[in-house]
Amino acid sequence: MSEQVKLKKIRLEDMLNNNVWDVDPRPHITLDTSKCRDCEYKPCIRLCPVGCYVMHGDDVLFSYEGCVECGTCRVVCPEEAITWEYPRSGRGIHFRFS
């Protein structure tokens, strides 16, 4: 502990590389992005803990592959733009050490 090692921030993509998924080819979440344009706060962008929602210009880009199925996005979305299902057949996140 004595030697000074400077810890660096881990990029979220690299952090997520430690997780195990069996990604369902059919998305379990769909986003109606047309509703996102009028959304004032866009809470999904900051509150999805794995960054499934990102801004690209004025648009919200969405990918479901890294989802850990916490359900936060469906709860915080003020526009009801999200349809949310659990992945079928044991697909999706597979926690091992949580």
Add this chain to the structure above:
Amino acid sequence: MQHRFDAIVVGAGPAGASTAYNLAKAGFNVLMIERGRKPGSKNMFGGRVYKAPVEKAFDDLEKAPIHRWVVKERISMVYDDEALTIEYDGKGRHSFTTYLTDLSSWMADKAVSAGAKLVTEVVVDKLLVEDGWVKGIVSGDEKLYADVVIDCEGVNRLVLERSGFVDKLRPENVALGFKEVLKLSKEDVNKFFGLEDDEGLAWVFMGEYTDGLPGGGFLYTNKDSVSLGLVIYLGHAVKELEKHVYDLIERVRLSRIFNKYFRDARVMEYSAHMIPADVKALRPKRLVYNGLVIAGDAGGFLLNLGYTYRGVDFAAYTGYLAAKAVSEASGDYSQESLSRYEKYVDDSFVGRDLKKFSGVHDLYENRRLFKEYPMLAINLMRRLFNLEYESTKVKDAFNESRKGVIGLTTLLKDLWGVYRKL
């Protein structure tokens, strides 16, 4: 094809496995339905379980995958990368740390050994409701029938929502918990936190790491890893959080206070889960309906006092009570007959705790707890301890730290509120 069971349990987490285990022991033909590849693979928690209620629900707890027994409790207020910490170094071994993924598997294995059936990789879409009675479950095109269904699906209760038994979750009802599990050697865990053998530490902190928003942080020591995480109440975060939540947890790991523990650490997993926050709002109108019982997080059973979080033991215990009520109903699963479960819950430590601490959630609305008070605490410490020549009288240090931050009447009012509600 029609399948029929005495009881179907939705979800093989701590509540579901406890229900199934105790029903199977009572001779029921019970089916647990789990959406994950195996029980536990969709479960996540902070890191600590209280022993007594789980021991009531499960035999042979000493054989469970227990990592460490908590003997050390730390509570910190953090401001400007400095912390004021209270530490209780006790002898008690009342709670333990573990991975919930492993503990859930162990619990479900117990249920299966007792005779319960388990199917995995099956998502329950909704309850099968006919003529005002829950008759079973629907999964895709398939219907499964049972005399009674026990819903232990967890906080993200899609099944209950879709079946019309509860309202849609609102941001102010729930919190987001997320954590990094960081691998260290067992020796380093012991050395860093002053522990021996299987002793464990539970550390909660509040203040700047949640950017002044209601919530807090936690660190739990596992056998050879540490769970480092944050809890953010979603109500305020929707409009007020400016950073990404991942940046918040990384800031904790990299902070002056915490980074020294993690210089040789390797990330094992990054996980997240919702947590019941406003327990009163989350409690379904009834915990029982004709043919249906609700247990665990799905019923909103969780107690967060800021210094302790209790969810897993509440889940296991309400599952135990659900099984008790169902087996005592002698085949009459009408709402009236099952209402004995509501009485068992309300008369148990779970019901008493939730009632006793029903005002605590309001405390979380007091934003000063997360910003001004940690600031006051650190400024006070600085004035008392960061001395050069002249020492400061405590009362002067206190008043100088308080001035412009919190008015005296506000402070007294807040103290009274905490005293009353906690």
